Amino acid sequence: MMQQTTVVVQQPPAYSPIDTHGYMIINPVPLFGENSMTVVCGNCGRQGPTKIVPENGVCAHLCAFMLAFIFLPCACVPLCSGSCKDYSHYCSACNAKLGTYKRL
Numbered sequence: 001m002m003q004q005t006t007v008v009v010q011q012p013p014a015y016s017p018i019d020t021h022g023y024m025i026i027n028p029v030p031l032f033g034e035n036s037m038t039v040v041c042g043n044c045g046r047q048g049p050t051k052i053v054p055e056n057g058v059c060a061h062l063c064a065f066m067l068a069f070i071f072l073p074c075a076c077v078p079l080c081s082g083s084c085k086d087y088s089h090y091c092s093a094c095n096a097k098l099g100t101y102k103r104l
């Protein structure tokens, strides 16, 4: 006895014939930096400044790894100072993660 499987094929979206020069228009993704930015939250729709949280990213760990070879006690400096950290941006209303500024 064979089981029937239902396959849902999604049709590609129909593009309007007025498409200019074949370019697709995509909503611009805001480029996050080290400082708080005013954005519209995609989760709650509120417009406001982002809450930034510094995190140790690839750059901080790479710097710490290289410093460990030069002078071991200095290895923790990139992990403790803010100069090598990545910055995660969160919505100040609903705490949804909106983006990350990465150094590497």
Ligand SMILES: [Zn+2]
Pocket: 041, 042, 043, 044, 045, 046, 091, 092, 093, 094, 095, 096
């Ligand atoms: Zn939000």
